[in-house]
Amino acid sequence: MRTTEICVIGAGPAGLCAAIAARDMGARVTCVDSGDRPGGQLVKQTHKFFGSRAEFAGKRGIDIARILAEQIENDPLVELMLESTVIGFYDDGAIGIERDDALTFLKPARIVCATGASERMLAFPNNDLPGVYGAGAVQTLMNVYGVRPGKAVLMVGAGNIGLIVSYQLLQAGVEVAAVVEAMPQVGGYDVHARKIQRAGVPILTSHTVKAVHGTRTVEGATVWALGGDFRPIPGTEQHFQVDTVCLAVGLTPLADILWQAGCRMAYVPELGGHVALRDEDYETSRPSVYVAGDLAGIEEASSAMLEGTIAGLAAARSLGHSTPDFDERLAAARADLAALRGGPKGEKVRRGLDRLMRLGREVGVVA
Amino acid sequence: MRDKPCQESRTHGRIPGAERRARGPCVVMECFEDIPCDPCHDACRQGAIRPFDDLNHLPEVDFDKCNGCGACISVCPGLAIFVVDETWKDDLAVVRLPYEFLPLPAPGDVVAGLDRSGRRCCTAKVIRVEKTKRHDRTAVVWIEVPKALSMEVRHIRVGGSARGLHEG
Numbered sequence A: 001m002r003t004t005e006i007c008v009i010g011a012g013p014a015g016l017c018a019a020i021a022a023r024d025m026g027a028r029v030t031c032v033d034s035g036d037r038p039g040g041q042l043v044k045q046t047h048k049f050f051g052s053r054a055e056f057a058g059k060r061g062i063d064i065a066r067i068l069a070e071q072i073e074n075d076p077l078v079e080l081m082l083e084s085t086v087i088g089f090y091d092d093g094a095i096g097i098e099r100d101d102a103l104t105f106l107k108p109a110r111i112v113c114a115t116g117a118s119e120r121m122l123a124f125p126n127n128d129l130p131g132v133y134g135a136g137a138v139q140t141l142m143n144v145y146g147v148r149p150g151k152a153v154l155m156v157g158a159g160n161i162g163l164i165v166s167y168q169l170l171q172a173g174v175e176v177a178a179v180v181e182a183m184p185q186v187g188g189y190d191v192h193a194r195k196i197q198r199a200g201v202p203i204l205t206s207h208t209v210k211a212v213h214g215t216r217t218v219e220g221a222t223v224w225a226l227g228g229d230f231r232p233i234p235g236t237e238q239h240f241q242v243d244t245v246c247l248a249v250g251l252t253p254l255a256d257i258l259w260q261a262g263c264r265m266a267y268v269p270e271l272g273g274h275v276a277l278r279d280e281d282y283e284t285s286r287p288s289v290y291v292a293g294d295l296a297g298i299e300e301a302s303s304a305m306l307e308g309t310i311a312g313l314a315a316a317r318s319l320g321h322s323t324p325d326f327d328e329r330l331a332a333a334r335a336d337l338a339a340l341r342g343g344p345k346g347e348k349v350r351r352g353l354d355r356l357m358r359l360g361r362e363v364g365v366v367a
Numbered sequence B: 001m002r003d004k005p006c007q008e009s010r011t012h013g014r015i016p017g018a019e020r021r022a023r024g025p026c027v028v029m030e031c032f033e034d035i036p037c038d039p040c041h042d043a044c045r046q047g048a049i050r051p052f053d054d055l056n057h058l059p060e061v062d063f064d065k066c067n068g069c070g071a072c073i074s075v076c077p078g079l080a081i082f083v084v085d086e087t088w089k090d091d092l093a094v095v096r097l098p099y100e101f102l103p104l105p106a107p108g109d110v111v112a113g114l115d116r117s118g119r120r121c122c123t124a125k126v127i128r129v130e131k132t133k134r135h136d137r138t139a140v141v142w143i144e145v146p147k148a149l150s151m152e153v154r155h156i157r158v159g160g161s162a163r164g165l166h167e168g
Helices: A014-026 A038-045 A060-074 A137-146 A160-171 A191-195 A256-260 A303-318 A326-340 A344-363 B038-045
Strands: A002-009 A029-032 A079-080 A084-090 A096-099 A104-115 A118-120 A133-136 A152-156 A175-181 A202-207 A209-214 A220-225 A238-240 A244-247 A251-255 A265-268 A273-276 A290-292 B025-028 B080-085 B092-098 B109-113 B120-130 B137-144 B156-157
Touching: A002 A303, A014 A029, A014 A060, A014 A079, A014 A104, A014 A303, A014 B120, A029 A084, A029 A104, A038 A060, A038 A137, A060 A303, A079 A220, A084 A256, A104 A303, A133 A290, A137 A160, A137 A244, A152 A160, A152 A209, A160 A191, A160 A244, A175 A209, A191 A202, A256 B109, A265 A344, A265 B080, A273 A303, A273 A326, A290 A303, B092 B156, B109 B137, B120 B156
Parallel strands: A002 A029, A002 A104, A029 A079, A104 A290, A133 A244, A152 A175, A152 A244, A175 A202
Antiparallel strands: A084 A096, A096 A104, A118 A251, A209 A220, A220 A238, A265 A273, B025 B080, B080 B092, B092 B137, B109 B120, B109 B156, B120 B137
């Protein structure tokens, strides 16, 4: 069976940074991703990033994907397996990889799992009509393949993803009829909301989709207002003539591999759902399995990169690799991560992480 | 939890007053929410945007040092930075704004000036369009607007460019 020192599952922001950090320590790395190019969600993020210089603030996601990928491409220590899907985790620590309709096995000494997240669905009549999309699919169509999803869109969800994708729809020449948000306030950054508001897009807070209409595809959508108890208020219906409804109603960690590996999981709503208990180095209850990025708790790509760096450094060190700047680099990544999460917008994540670490201490995953 | 001496007012240190605007071009930072972000500080060569003690603090401008050069406009990931020059002409001010839509307008074009809610509030003449490698695909468009609207106009509509359905 083929072996490697560290297998990184997922070549998104977290996985690429884990691979880079582990490689920098001198570890042999195999990075596996189901996509046809490295970068994960970064390849469709045409907007400039927030954060500080360490997280490439001010650079566009699409460019960060390239900068990160260039650091490992053609490196003899790193094997990048694209269009390859990890389909199983076996008791002996081997993983099964499907590529070109063939199954191969790889036995790594360490695994950094950075599989990201999947999008949440919303229940309403006709949510299965063609024309109802997840925001990720809309972004892929537009920003990766140059295809407009429709002519007029109703966006559901005013978190950062809903706001950013609305802006990118406008950039692609698509009309955005409105953004509806069930919460009484916009969840995403105020500056993202302002970008689309000044382009004329109304944001309807305390509103949700009542139903989508159409025979073969989406022809319109009805929204209605929500009361203080989140119950819809009859008589407040508004109709929008749109051919596309885009759902940006949250993400949930894509944790199948961790369940299969028998990692202790906990349901932490603030982190998006079930996440693995893990220590400060991002090692889970199953020794030698690490996590990073949205899989470890839904946050931004900037924090995913730092988590990847921490997990990559820690996994490589656990194999005996070392570099003179190890301590400095680990401390810097931890400090940058704390700074990113330090503001009022990081409050929910901080609360979720407190809970996760407390649960981890209770069962001995965290010392 | 955090020491926030500079944040007693959300606009102080970010929105220049009428007296400062009357003295020449200066930056307008419509950044009122504590999010982790600091590239504007690095972009300022005048030392007018104070260093961030905490990444989540709001930017704070020394309006005596700001000369309105606009180097910060295109680096702001939130597209929240503008430059206003109320000394441009007797009745006309210049607003410089970040613009990431196609087609880009050209100098001399007449475009619609939109306010923060996307309502058309004037016609505006394009004076200049900056788009160098440094701008990294965020063009900076200079438009001439009635002076009374210098603190209102924050976006433009060029010909048939994308817009929301509810625009005024």
